[in-house]
Amino acid sequence: MLKIILFTLFISTSVNAQSLKHKIYGYAQMDWNTSSDSDTKEGFQLKRVNLINDILLTNNSRFLADVEFEEGTDHTPSSNKGTVKVSRAFYEHSLSQHWKFQAGKVLTPYGLLNETHDFSIIYLPVNVPLPYRSQKITASRNARLYSKYTTGLSFNYKTSNHNRFWDAQLSIGNGSQESDEGTDVNNDKSVAVKQQFKWYGDSITTNWGTSHFTEGDSTRYGGIGGQRMWSHNTFLGLESDNFQFNLELFYSKFNTGLTAKQESASGYSVLGYNLSDSTIPYLYYAQSKIDLREKEWNSSFGIGLAHNISPAVVIKGEWIRTDQHQNFEEKAIDDWNTTLAISF
């Protein structure tokens, strides 16, 4: 299927090269990690190379395909190792300066970091913050608080007043939840709503927003029907020429069985101070209470340094200590993460 899509994509772009505007841009990331946790993959890893094919069909419509080359890790299912896949592929039509809709596979409008395929070149942490990772939902299954991708329809509204921008997104479709057990394919329906306000002030850019995600899935949490997840998020991003600050808070509720319910709360913050235009040391803190009724929670604290070799190339290193408190057992994990990220 992938081969057909790629073949069609390349044929269509070459045939219509004269009439269509085709741009290719993207992102590459290579990591080196080491950890005190024996379950964590260590060493070098070509995490991903993404080629975004952006084809302007008319003045108001375009087709975008994000082709991802991924090395995979020892912990991904064997079917996902060393994959080439279409991460996103959608048709977009702009109805006016304010309205547009997309049809296809898009990033779910949820949270601050999920607006890009990988945040590492823009935001400070190397690895995805704790609340964005899979959480334990039942004894046997993990799941994220949201689906990274949605296949369906997405409606976007954007308006502005001088240097203040507000946009809202609604997406309806099938979620594509990636859990530790791999990608679930038999998801039911998902709905995500996100609104965000951006204010480009004279010295500080403020980005505040909320997002909500719900998904019903008859297979997700062990094959029992009628299960549903609600997840709410709010975020605040502040950025100036001198500092960067991000804060995100999450609250989620899971129906994990006919009567069982689980609530979780989590959040993280990152604060970086620009020593120069290109060197930013930062502090990171995250906490996740997996089940509000239980005494199970994880927290992470870390320090890191990001250095832009050029605006398009960033190299980062960080130390993160994660304390896991589960079932009256405590465990501390030290992770050293470095990354080289390039946009082109």
Next chain:
Amino acid sequence: MKKVLLILFLIVGYCEVSQAQSIIVNAQNSTITIPSKFVKDIFIGNMTRWKNNSLIEVVDYNANTELRTEFTAKYIEMSVMRVYKNWIRLSLSAEVAPPKIFHTQQEVIDFVSKNANAIGYIKDRQLISKDSSVKEVKILEK
């Protein structure tokens, strides 16, 4: 006295030419003036469409060029690094494609002259007169 006035005149004239940047668009573009706040919005990627809803094609220079640094400081009031990161965020989130990057003013003029929806900026106004398919847009200050 005349010599002194002449020298002063030349100095002032030179400073004006060397400091001002001109916004250029394709000659087919109906835009005549552009408020400076829109200049900022366009060149950080927040304003992506012209009045007729066609996509704006932004053209810029390498991050380390003096012209880009001066333009960014005057009209965008952000560091080039922040502007660059904003574009990366927008392009990786599939909002809009990143701007075309060129090294020289002539390359920018050539691109704008061939693309009806393009917008760029140059420093040497005299380069425009050589090419009638590009026109200067007056910036309305705050």
